[in-house]
Amino acid sequence: MQPPVLELVDLKKNIKNKEIIRGINLTLGPAEILGFLGPNGAGKTTTIRMIVGLIRPTAGSVKICGYSIADDFIRAMSNVGCIIESPEMYKFLSGMENLRQLSNMDKRITRQRVDEVVELVGLQKRIEDKVSTYSLGMRQRLGIAQALLCRPKLLILDEPVNGLDPAGITEFRNLIRRLAHEEEMAIFVSSHLLSEAQLMCDQVAIIRQGSIVKTATVKDILNTETVEWRLDNPVKAARLLKEKWGIEALRENGNTITAAVGENRLELINQVFVNEGIELRYSIPRQNTLEDMFLDLTEGDEIA
Amino acid sequence: MLRLIENEVFKIIFKKRLLIVFGILLVLITAFAYGQDNSLNRTKARLAGRIGITASTDWKKLCEQQIIDLKNRLESPYGHEEDKPATRVRIEQLQYYLENNINPLDSSAAKFTTQFMEQSIFLFLPLLIIILAGDIVSGEAANGTIKLILTRNIPRWKVLLSKLAALLMLEIIVLLMAAVISAAVSGVFFGYGGWTAPVATGFRVIGDRLETLGVVNVPQWQYALMVYGLAYFVSIVVGTVSFMISVLVKSTSASIGVMMSALIGGNFLSHFMSDWKITRYLFMVNLRLTDYLAGSFQPVAGINMAFSVTVLSVWAVAALAISFVYFMRQDILV
Numbered sequence: 309m310q311p312p313v314l315e316l317v318d319l320k321k322n323i324k325n326k327e328i329i330r331g332i333n334l335t336l337g338p339a340e341i342l343g344f345l346g347p348n349g350a351g352k353t354t355t356i357r358m359i360v361g362l363i364r365p366t367a368g369s370v371k372i373c374g375y376s377i378a379d380d381f382i383r384a385m386s387n388v389g390c391i392i393e394s395p396e397m398y399k400f401l402s403g404m405e406n407l408r409q410l411s412n413m414d415k416r417i418t419r420q421r422v423d424e425v426v427e428l429v430g431l432q433k434r435i436e437d438k439v440s441t442y443s444l445g446m447r448q449r450l451g452i453a454q455a456l457l458c459r460p461k462l463l464i465l466d467e468p469v470n471g472l473d474p475a476g477i478t479e480f481r482n483l484i485r486r487l488a489h490e491e492e493m494a495i496f497v498s499s500h501l502l503s504e505a506q507l508m509c510d511q512v513a514i515i516r517q518g519s520i521v522k523t524a525t526v527k528d529i530l531n532t533e534t535v536e537w538r539l540d541n542p543v544k545a546a547r548l549l550k551e552k553w554g555i556e557a558l559r560e561n562g563n564t565i566t567a568a569v570g571e572n573r574l575e576l577i578n579q580v581f582v583n584e585g586i587e588l589r590y591s592i593p594r595q596n597t598l599e600d601m602f603l604d605l606t607e608g609d610e611i612a
Numbered sequence: 613m614l615r616l617i618e619n620e621v622f623k624i625i626f627k628k629r630l631l632i633v634f635g636i637l638l639v640l641i642t643a644f645a646y647g648q649d650n651s652l653n654r655t656k657a658r659l660a661g662r663i664g665i666t667a668s669t670d671w672k673k674l675c676e677q678q679i680i681d682l683k684n685r686l687e688s689p690y691g692h693e694e695d696k697p698a699t700r701v702r703i704e705q706l707q708y709y710l711e712n713n714i715n716p717l718d719s720s721a722a723k724f725t726t727q728f729m730e731q732s733i734f735l736f737l738p739l740l741i742i743i744l745a746g747d748i749v750s751g752e753a754a755n756g757t758i759k760l761i762l763t764r765n766i767p768r769w770k771v772l773l774s775k776l777a778a779l780l781m782l783e784i785i786v787l788l789m790a791a792v793i794s795a796a797v798s799g800v801f802f803g804y805g806g807w808t809a810p811v812a813t814g815f816r817v818i819g820d821r822l823e824t825l826g827v828v829n830v831p832q833w834q835y836a837l838m839v840y841g842l843a844y845f846v847s848i849v850v851g852t853v854s855f856m857i858s859v860l861v862k863s864t865s866a867s868i869g870v871m872m873s874a875l876i877g878g879n880f881l882s883h884f885m886s887d888w889k890i891t892r893y894l895f896m897v898n899l900r901l902t903d904y905l906a907g908s909f910q911p912v913a914g915i916n917m918a919f920s921v922t923v924l925s926v927w928a929v930a931a932l933a934i935s936f937v938y939f940m941r942q943d944i945l946v
C-alpha cells in the first residue's frame with residue numbers, strides 16, 4: 309500500500325520553553341485538500357515550518373510520501389512545494405529570474421516547465437518585470453508558480469489568499485481544485501478565513517493553541533443542520549429533546565432554543581412538541597456553516 | 613553545485629554589490645594617485661631647493677655617487693658581514709635605474725599598484741570584502757528568501773557551501789579590479805611601465821633583529837604578485853569571518869556593523885595596547901602580511917609572517933566550522 313502523502317505523528321514544538329505545538333496527528337492522501345484552520349497565533353505556520361524542515365520538532369515525526377523529513381530530507385522535500393507566510397522572492401530580480409534561480413536548484417525542472425507554470429498562474433505578461441514592481445496579488449501568483457515548479461505531490465500553502473482580490477480568490481480556488489483533481493496533488497492550506505476553506509477544501513482540521521480540536525469533512529459539517537424553535541416552554545422542549553432523541557439543545561434567549569438534528573426528524577419532533585402541549589411559534593432549519601463551528605471552538609482566543 | 617554557485621554570483625551581481633565596490637575603488641584609487649603625484653612633485657621641489665637645481669634634475673649623478681659610496685662600504689674591512697647582502701641588493705637596484713633611465717624618485721603604474729594594495733590590506737581591502745560578504749546569508753534571512761532556498765531538495769550545507777564558493781570567487785574579482793584600476797589610473801600620472809624594476813625582498817625576522825642575509829631583488833611584477841597573493845589570503849580570512857557573522861546575525865546592517873567595528877577596533881587595539889599579549893591573537897592585528905615582505909614591520913614584538921599566517925588560518929577554520937554547524941542546526945523562524 310502506498311504511504312500517505314503527508315503524515316504527522318505526535319508533532320510537538322517548544323520555543324523558548326513555551327509549548328507552541330502540543331502533539332499534532334494528521335494524515336493526508338493524494339488528491340485531498342485539507343484546510344488547516346485556526347485563529348492567528350494558533351500555531352499554523354509553526355506546524356508548516358516543521359513539515360518542510362525549516363525548524364526541528366521537539367518531538368514527533370513528519371513523513372512525506374513515506375520519507376522522514378529528519379532522516380531523508382532530500383527525498384522528502386523532492387515531493388513538496390510550499391509557500392510559508394508571505395511569498396518572499398528576490399525583489400531585485402524579475403519574476404522569471406526568480407524562477408530560474410529556483411529551477412537551477414533542481415535538475416528535474418526544465419525551461420519548459422518554468423514557462424508552463426508561468427502560464428498556469430497567468431503571469432506571462434509581467435514575468436520579465438522586477439518583482440519589486442509587483443502587486444501583492446502578483447507576488448502570490450509568483451509564489452504559487454514557484455511552489456509548483458517541481459510538480460510536487462504535496463503542496464503546502466500558508467494563508468495563500470491574503471492580499472488577493474475577490475476575483476483572484478475565485479481564480480485561485482479553481483486552480484487549487486484543479487491541481488488536486490487533475491494532478492492528484494495533496495494540498496495543505498492553512499487559513500484563518502473559514503468561509504474560504506469551506507469552499508475550497510474537502511476536509512478541515514481546526515487548530516487552537518497548538519492542538520487540533522476538531523477534524524471533519526466539509527460535507528459532514530454542511531449536512532448537520534441546526535434548527536431554531538421559538539415556543540412558549542423552552543425548558544420542557546429541551547427536556548423532551550434530551551429524553552426522546554438524546555439531543556442537547558441550546559437555550560439562546562427567552563423563548564428560543566436551537567439544536568442540531570437530522571432534517572428528516574424535524575417534522576416528528578414538532579409533532580411531539582405539539583402533542584405535549586407546547587405552543588410552537590415557528591421552527592426554522594438553519595444551514596450550519598464552518599464559520600459557526602469555528603467560532604464556537606475558538607471563541608475567546610483572540611482576546612486572550 | 614556549479615549551478616548553485618552561479619545562482620549566488622548572479623544574486624550578488626544583481627544586488628549591485630560589485631558595482632559599489634568598483635565605484636569605491638575607482639574614487640579612492642584616483643584620489644590616491646593624484647595625492648601621490650602631488651607629494652612626489654613637492655618632494656622633488658624640496659630636494660631641488662636643498663641640493664640645488666642641477667643635482668636634482670641630474671639624478672643620474674646622484675645615483676652614480678651612491679653606487680660608489682656603497683661599493684666602498686662593501687670593500688671596507690670594517691663593514692659588518694651581515695649588512696653586505698642588503699648593500700649588494702641596493703647597488704643592483706641603483707644600477708638598474710641607471711641602465712634603464714628611471715628616476716628612482718618617480719613612481720610608476722607597477723609601483724603604485726603594489727603600494728596601493730600594501731596600504732589597503734589591513735583596513736580598506738577588508739572593508740570592501742565586508743561589503744561583499746556582509747549580507748550573503750543575513751540578507752536572505754532579512755528578506756525571508758532563506759525559506760525559499762532551504763525548502764528545496766538540497767541539503768543545507770550545500771546551500772551554504774555554494775555561498776562560500778561564490779564569495780571566494782568574487783574576492784578574486786575584487787582584487788583584479790583593484791589591480792586593474794590601480795594600474796590604469798596611476799599610469800595616467802606616472803606612465804604605464806616599471807614592471808621589471810627590481811624590488812628587494814626576502815627579509816626575515818630572527819629574534820628581534822631584521823635578518824637581511826636572504827635578501828634578493830625580484831622584478832616589480834613578481835613582487836606585485838606576491839602582494840596580491842597575500843591580499844587574497846587576507847581576503848579569504850576576512851571573508852570567512854564576515855561570512856560567519858552573516859550566518860549568526862539576521863540583519864544585514866548588524867552584520868556589516870559588527871565586522872566594521874571589529875576591524876576598526878582591532879586596529880586601535882594594536883596601536884594602543886601592543887603590550888597586552890592577547891591582542892596578537894586577534895585576526896585584525898595580523899592583516900599586514902605584505903609588510904613582512906619588505907622587512908619593515910612588526911606590529912607587536914615577536915610577531916612574524918609564520919605567526920600571523922597561523923593565527924589567520926585558525927580564525928578562518930574556526931569561522932567556517934561555526935558557520936556550518938550553526939547553519940545546519942538553526943531553526944528558521946524568520
Ligand SMILES: Nc1ncnc2c1ncn2[C@@H]1O[C@H](COP(=O)(O)OP(=O)(O)O)[C@@H](O)[C@H]1O
Nearest residue numbers: 323328346347348349350351352353354355945
Ligand atoms: N520566534 C518565536 N519565538 C517565540 N514564540 C513564537 C515565535 N514564533 C511564533 N511564536 C509563537 O508561536 C505561536 C504560534 O505562531 P504561528 O505558528 O505563527 O501562528 P499562526 O501561523 O497560526 O498565526 C504564537 O503564539 C507565537 O507567539
Ligand SMILES: [Mg+2]
Nearest residue numbers: 352353354393
Ligand atoms: Mg501564520
